[in-house]
Amino acid sequence: MDKFNNKWMRAVLPALLIHCSIGTVYCWSLFKGDIAAYMGSSVGDVEWAFSIAIFVLGMSAAFGGKFVEKDIRKSSLLAAVFFVAGMAGTGFSIAQQSLIGVYISYGVVMGIGLGIGYLTPVKTLMLWFKEQKGLATGLAVLGFGLAKVIASPLIGQLLGARNSEGVLINPENVYTMFYILAGVYLVMMMIGHLMIKKPDGYTEAIAQGQKFNYIEVLKNKTFIGIWLMFYLNITCGLALISQEKGILLFVGFGAIGLVSSLTAVFNAGGRLMFSALGDQLKDRNSIYKIIFISSITVILLPLVFNNMNGVVMAFLIIALLCIINAGYGGGFSSLPPLLADRFGLHAISTVHGLALSAWAIAGLTGNQLATFILDQTGSYNVLLFVIMALFTVAMLISIFVVKPGKVDLPGEAVEREKALATS
Missing domain, CATH: 1.20.1250.20 (MFS general substrate transporter like domains)
Structure with missing residues (x-):
């Protein structure tokens, strides 16, 4: 055995x-x-x-x-x-x-x-x-x-x-x-x-005397920042992915099945590539900065070059859908290690679970956002501008709110002080 x-x-x-x-x-x-x-x-x-x-x-x-x-x-x-x-x-x-x-x-x-x-x-x-x-x-x-x-x-x-x-x-x-x-x-x-x-010899955090406080985590500025940028990444991804077929038909590209398979590969590949790349970086939050910058760039290109011929525009749209799908998948796989780096491994399942509530809310708002914008304006350009603006907000959160370094929650500090006092 x-x-x-x-x-x-x-x-x-x-x-x-x-x-x-x-x-x-x-x-x-x-x-x-x-x-x-x-x-x-x-x-x-x-x-x-x-x-x-x-x-x-x-x-x-x-x-x-x-x-x-x-x-x-x-x-x-x-x-x-x-x-x-x-x-x-x-x-x-x-x-x-x-x-x-x-x-x-x-x-x-x-x-x-x-x-x-x-x-x-x-x-x-x-x-x-x-x-x-x-x-x-x-x-x-x-x-x-x-x-x-x-x-x-x-x-x-x-x-x-x-x-x-x-x-x-x-x-x-x-x-x-x-x-x-x-x-x-x-x-x-x-x-x-x-x-x-779990590996032999691993002792659960409960046995180590560490307690988990939901309120401390939910009020923590870093957790709120991670939650928001994760939510925005899913919302933007779903808003575009849900309109994949319509956007391709709009630019005159009919091989929907081929692109659907291609974007699925990018979605799956992004999950492995981005999270594995995070192992090589000093701060895993940099992965989200890469995702947001690349997403903003590929959305901006078809908006700037919207007068190009059909073949070029179709290529730009396919590239857009592939990169967004990769970033959408990478956002999911990069979340647990980022949370582990900030909050430690002892309660990662609980912290990760709390962060996944962003997925719950985004699941109700992502598709509906795209539908609402298209119903009101009938313009895919407007949809792309809104999504690009949301990615920009996520980028600013990643830069200014989710700071490097481990988060020291108040409860953990108390536990550590008790341990030092008795040692």
Whole structure:
């Protein structure tokens, strides 16, 4: 058994199994129309299930961090139970044509599994990769990004053939697909649950006498700055990613599927590249400065050269979408090591969970921001200007609010003074 007790078998593989399962939430666009058609509901009504899932993901991570901190074995099991139950429940709700059931199963139950499952492998990876924390979290979050690439062909096969109008020939496939996926992900997540393990000799922070104070963290200027720039990065990313198809059609580029696959690769690649690069930098916050500067630049180019011919403009737009996707993914993977550098590893699951509440709020505002601007102006240029302005605000926060160096929370200072007094 000793040969399996290493960072690849006890941290990396379990993390990929868990994240490649729960990351399937991003396959929603592949079947939301089929769900709506089978249930006789509008796509807009069904769409709320995804928004609820992302919101619950963020909030369950925010409130579940302390539970994950105590026992990753229990948290990985809980994540598997909730995610698989939510997946199977979604299939049952579709079969019963219950929209409320879909909201509860896909949105709430599966959302809890998503939040707990997303947090569970992160600290374990950073403990096994102490000198390469960015690479470690990049590997985990890479699985979340790759899930769509891996699952999309399987989902296409399970849904089956379509007629000339794009309607499923066998509509029942839409709910049987969820039953099959639930079985597949149950196996994957249970293997991850059985394999995941912290390094031998690691002692939890609770045993070290360190206490966690939510209020101290939530009031901390550095945490607020990190939360805001993380929120703005997700909001801007979702605002553009949600309009990917429309923007490409507007500039006359029709190979939507090709660009979608390309941006998915950049999204996944950015998760590994940016976080791993952070290991080589003096301050991991520099990664966010790179993300924001590159994002502002690629948005500015098509605005400045908007009179160029169609081919050049299409190239600039594709480059824009790829870079934004890379920065969107990199923002997720670079967050845990940045928080660990500022607040320490002893309560990283809890601090990371609190920061992920930004994801919950951004999940409700990102798409809606783009829709509102386009409804009011009908102009993609206005959308790009607004997103560029938000990236600029995020850049200023990164420079002036998120300062270098470890944050000394009041509670930690008291604990240290007590330790020095008794030593």
